[in-house]
Amino acid sequence: MTRTYKISGMTCNNCKASVLSALLAIPNVGDVSINLEKAEATLKLKTPIGVSELQNALPEKYRISEVGVDHNLTSENEINKSQQTELKQLFPLFLIFGYITITAVLLNNNPWNTEAFMLDFMGLFYIVFSFFKLLDLKGFSQSFKMYDPLAKVMPLYRHTYPFIEVALGLAFLFRFQIEKALILTLLILGITTIGVTRVLRKKTKIQCACLGTALKLPMTKATFIENSIMIVMAIVMLLKLYL
Known part of the structure; x- marks a missing residue:
């Protein structure tokens, strides 16, 4: 065609x-x-x-x-269809998030341990999300540099980012160098969230690289929310360490 x-x-x-x-x-x-x-x-x-x-x-x-497409003449039906398509595209992200949450809850349910839950959640988050990125490193790199400020100017960073996530995931799951892992989480996800915010404010339609290229996810507020959850958890854990 x-x-x-x-x-x-x-x-x-x-x-x-x-x-x-x-x-x-x-x-x-x-x-x-x-x-x-x-x-x-x-x-x-x-x-x-x-x-x-x-x-x-x-x-x-x-x-x-x-x-031949007049983007100013989009009908209400087309808008609804677009919203439904977006939700369908985001379904894998919600599903993965649900599995990670349930697994972290089950690991720390008896007796309940909030700190351990957050560490396991962050560890599983990094491990699972890095897996999808590693399926297509080149494709991930191209998508990631579209919105991450640091990835745009540092090719080495965007090529090694999935491996950084693997290291952070293992650090949280094995309780190794937790303080450094939390600080690095704040740093890299903070930078990425700045880029995501810029894209959302400009309403630019690009692909989110959070799950690599295996799953075609649009950049939406869901990306901002998932990063924010990790950032909040990292801040809470750091406060517990220092206070």
Whole structure:
């Protein structure tokens, strides 16, 4: 199937080459033809690909949209359909969060231990979320740099981030260097949350990298909430250590 898209931000042949390279790197894109004068790209697709996935693959300065789509004439039915689709896309995130919570509760239910619950929750959170990121390191790196301020300027950081999560997960589960793990949690999730907040305020539609590329999750308030929960837990645990 062939689809044509408008791409804003292309001003020269170097831009054209950059966009061409980025689009050709997407799985299931067979061929790409770019018209610099019309600011259009024609893609031959092996399977349907959403505009958000195409946008995630492009450098930040470019914006892609379907030709012929008037975004100002979205009907109420289309809005409702979009909201339902978003909830459906977020279902895996809610499911995973539920499993992590239930597991942490069961581990500390008899007798109940709030501090141990939070440590186990954070440990399981990091281990499970890092697993999905490690399934496609390259894809995660490309998505992560779209919104994380530090990942944008430090390639090494975005490539090693899943391994940092593994280390933090093991530290919490095995109760090793808890204080340092809590401080690092505040640091990295604080930076990420700043980036997420910027995206949400601009209402930019991009893919969330929290579960890598295996599950196509949109960037929503749910991402902000999950980071906030971890940050609050880290703050509470640090206060307990120091007070």
